[in-house]
Amino acid sequence: MFAYSNFSKIPRRELLKRALFLFFIISFSSTLLSSEKYFDRNQLPQLSQEILDDSQFSYTKEVVKADSITPVQTQRVRAFKLLARDKSWLLEDRYNPLIIDIDNYLIDGHHRLDGIKELGIKEVRVLRVNATIEEVIEAFDEYRDFTPTYEPEKD
Numbered sequence: 123m124f125a126y127s128n129f130s131k132i133p134r135r136e137l138l139k140r141a142l143f144l145f146f147i148i149s150f151s152s153t154l155l156s157s158e159k160y161f162d163r164n165q166l167p168q169l170s171q172e173i174l175d176d177s178q179f180s181y182t183k184e185v186v187k188a189d190s191i192t193p194v195q196t197q198r199v200r201a202f203k204l205l206a207r208d209k210s211w212l213l214e215d216r217y218n219p220l221i222i223d224i225d226n227y228l229i230d231g232h233h234r235l236d237g238i239k240e241l242g243i244k245e246v247r248v249l250r251v252n253a254t255i256e257e258v259i260e261a262f263d264e265y266r267d268f269t270p271t272y273e274p275e276k277d
Contacts, residue, residue, distance in 0.1 A: 159194050159227055159255065166195055167262035169221050169230045171249060177261065180252045183219065188238050188246050191222055194255065195232040209237045219247040223255040 174181050211217055212234065220231030228235060229251065238246055251258055 158192070160196050161194050161255075161259070162196055164266055165259060166229060167259065167265035169258075169262060169265060170218065173262070173265065174221070174249060174251065179258070179261070181221075181249045182252075184248050184250050185245050186222075186226070186248055186250075188235065188244060191220065191226050191228050191235060191246070191248070193228045193232050193235060195228070209241055212237050212241055212243065215247070217247075219249045221249045221251060223251055223253060223258060225254065227255040229255055229258055 217234050218231070220234060221229045223229055235246070253261075
């Protein structure tokens, strides 16, 4: 163990430099090891069960906790937000399943997930594609959507 007296011999400026160095190393390391992924909306394909059925990807139908899904889309489409004001269809379970990858990253259904979370719905129906989000993005390039977007407000 280090005694306080050991640090008293080191000049205060040197201690500050060492502390800042450690802070930056830890911050940089956690950034590199972070599993968060973000994509612009126009990078993500707009998928449905029918499109998946016609592809080489397998998927499973599941019910998962809403808070276990990681959204990756950085923008939303304003027109869809206006349509989502009446969320009774979410409460009545009349929505298309969300599409997630093997690691629970959300591929399609960001507006639905926003509404589901606003309403406090705990479990959601999903189609879990047996691939990573990067593999899905690459395979379904022709299903990308270039509708103008906006940045959602941060909570």
